[in-house]
Amino acid sequence: MTAATAPIRAKRVMPGFTLSLGVTLLYLTFIVLIPILALILQGAEIGPARFWQIVSSPRAVAAFQVTLTAALVATLFNAVYGLLMAWVLVRYEFRGKRILDALMDVPFALPTAVAGLSLTALFSANGWFGGVLEAAGLQIVYTIWGIALAMAFTSVPFVVRTVQPVLEDMDPALEQAAITLGARPWAIFTRVVFPAILPAWLAGCTTAFARSLGEFGAIVFIAGNLPGRTEIAALLAFIRLEEFDYNGAAAIALVLLGFALILLIVSNFLQNWASRHREATR
Amino acid sequence: MSHALLPGQTRQGARILIGIAVALTLLIIVAPLAYIFVRAFSEGWRVYAQNILDPATLHAIWLTSMVAVIVVPINVAFGIAAAWAVAKHKFPGRGILVTIIEIPFSISPIIAGICYLLLYGRQGLLGPWLQANDLQVMFALPGIVLVTMFVTAPFVAREVLPLMQAQGTEQEEAAVTLGASGWQVFRRVTLPNIKWALLYGAVLCTARAVGEFGGVSVVSGNIRGQTNTLPLHVELLFNDLNAVGAFAAASTLTLIAVVALIVKSVLEGRRG
Numbered sequence: 044m045t046a047a048t049a050p051i052r053a054k055r056v057m058p059g060f061t062l063s064l065g066v067t068l069l070y071l072t073f074i075v076l077i078p079i080l081a082l083i084l085q086g087a088e089i090g091p092a093r094f095w096q097i098v099s100s101p102r103a104v105a106a107f108q109v110t111l112t113a114a115l116v117a118t119l120f121n122a123v124y125g126l127l128m129a130w131v132l133v134r135y136e137f138r139g140k141r142i143l144d145a146l147m148d149v150p151f152a153l154p155t156a157v158a159g160l161s162l163t164a165l166f167s168a169n170g171w172f173g174g175v176l177e178a179a180g181l182q183i184v185y186t187i188w189g190i191a192l193a194m195a196f197t198s199v200p201f202v203v204r205t206v207q208p209v210l211e212d213m214d215p216a217l218e219q220a221a222i223t224l225g226a227r228p229w230a231i232f233t234r235v236v237f238p239a240i241l242p243a244w245l246a247g248c249t250t251a252f253a254r255s256l257g258e259f260g261a262i263v264f265i266a267g268n269l270p271g272r273t274e275i276a277a278l279l280a281f282i283r284l285e286e287f288d289y290n291g292a293a294a295i296a297l298v299l300l301g302f303a304l305i306l307l308i309v310s311n312f313l314q315n316w317a318s319r320h321r322e323a324t325r
Numbered sequence: 326m327s328h329a330l331l332p333g334q335t336r337q338g339a340r341i342l343i344g345i346a347v348a349l350t351l352l353i354i355v356a357p358l359a360y361i362f363v364r365a366f367s368e369g370w371r372v373y374a375q376n377i378l379d380p381a382t383l384h385a386i387w388l389t390s391m392v393a394v395i396v397v398p399i400n401v402a403f404g405i406a407a408a409w410a411v412a413k414h415k416f417p418g419r420g421i422l423v424t425i426i427e428i429p430f431s432i433s434p435i436i437a438g439i440c441y442l443l444l445y446g447r448q449g450l451l452g453p454w455l456q457a458n459d460l461q462v463m464f465a466l467p468g469i470v471l472v473t474m475f476v477t478a479p480f481v482a483r484e485v486l487p488l489m490q491a492q493g494t495e496q497e498e499a500a501v502t503l504g505a506s507g508w509q510v511f512r513r514v515t516l517p518n519i520k521w522a523l524l525y526g527a528v529l530c531t532a533r534a535v536g537e538f539g540g541v542s543v544v545s546g547n548i549r550g551q552t553n554t555l556p557l558h559v560e561l562l563f564n565d566l567n568a569v570g571a572f573a574a575a576s577t578l579t580l581i582a583v584v585a586l587i588v589k590s591v592l593e594g595r596r597g
Contacts, residue, residue: 056494056498056501056502057413057414057494057497057498057501058501058506058507058510059409059413059507059511060410060413060414060416062406063405063406063407063409063410064406064410064414064416066402066403066406066407067403067406067407067410067411067422067426070403070406070407070478071422071425071426071478074471074474074475074478075425075428075429075475075478076425077444078437078440078441078443078444078475079428079432079440081440081441081443081444081449081450082436082439082440082443084443084450085443124349124353127342127345127346127349128346128350130342131342131343131346134339135339135342135343137343139347141590143346143347143350145586145587145589145590146350146354146355147350147354148586148589149354149358149582149586150354151529152529152532152582152583152585152586153358153536153578153579153582154532154535154536154537154538154556154575154578154582155536155538155539155556156536156538156556156557156559156560156575156578157361157536157556157559157575157578157579157582158357160361160559160560160563160571160572160575161357161358161360161361161364161572161575162357164360164364164568164572165356165357165360170360171356171360172352172356195353196353196354196357199353199354228338250431253431254431256433257431257432257433257434257435257436258433259433259434259435259538259539260434260538260539260556263560264560264563277433277435277436277539278435280435280436280439281435281438281542281543284439284442284543289443289448292439293439293443296435296436296439296440299433299435299436300432300436303431303432303433303436304428304431306431307424307427307428307431308424310431311424311427
């Protein structure tokens, strides 16, 4: 069908191409690309030796380690929790399902600073959860667990919202065939359902991981921000800026930018794979 | 949509999974949300009102509203333009354009703030020129607005784009053939089709714009009573050990988020 209409489209029947593309390119250039270019230019001025010296300093290395470890923990949690939520929201009918579904978007809509404030108070010694956990000998606030908690909260929607539509679209015939052939439930899940949602699940996890690496607002409240222990990379860049050490800030920011762009490409690749996969299993 | 019950996907199995899902959601999402209001009102209505009516808080609310009033309409216009260009036309580099639109979504707001500071700051690329012309961008409203525009850039586009793509171009082409002008086609044909997605995108963009923290904290300079937006004010009160005040200020932001979610639920019901 698309092939048949292609020659017509080639004549550009649709109006407003120049205007809309012009506005888009102008906006993206001035709002997104030029500011990023400013960062890259600043980075280029530093020079490779000094750049390496900044990013391999013990404090920076510790900050990257803390950030990556906490983001990994948060993503592992969401990989499981998100999958469970997607499954429950698609496969079962129960009272309050719509509310549960709407709640999945809370971390997306709630300002990160507000989330950070609330989580900190909730998990500190006199909060609802902090008291209980402290009695059990678990300290969350001002530890790396607090950072992971804040990251997990802010990245909840990503896995749920990427897996959900794929699960909804899945052809029930596939599972029914497996049932007819006598497969056990766990085998059906691991051999039929999971392979079908795998690309979307991975794409969701990648986005959640990227989001966790970049998170700032929620973390500064809960982390305690002890250099070398609970200081995340984004905060270290921020501190360098406040010390007017622009090169230090730019170098750390460039490393984070590199991570973000790589993860964006990976997630785009996974999403393309997921949509091709989805067509095939429909 | 009804799926066949898997063997072992019994009532009991379903109940256990639903139970775990609900319990986890209560702990992770509902508790933090509820706790904001519990703490904000922990010393009664009167203290809450005093906290909200505090001049510094009122100024923060005003500043944050200004930012949203400027950013959201611009972003709606950009979102429509971007979606129109990408969804209704074919041109080389379309995929790259979509990726560029998504960039702000995956970049830490802190990095966005640093980018803007390196561009417009005193030692930035445009710094000398701005100073020569006596223009203040950093540590003032323009800087806050620009960073917020960066951070929220994809929000409207990513809601409208998939819908426009799914709807194709047949209706618009028919309208053009019948002699409608470009503007008429957009207003009478496209807009009615995308209005709910557009509204939801705008609401999300508003929620994100008023809640922006990392990027704004870099470019605002945190000048109390001047460039302190509402999320920054929450942090300030928290650092002043005024927890109840911080929660009161946070409750206003939470309310906006809750409204955004209700709008979404209602719109999803409408879209069917």
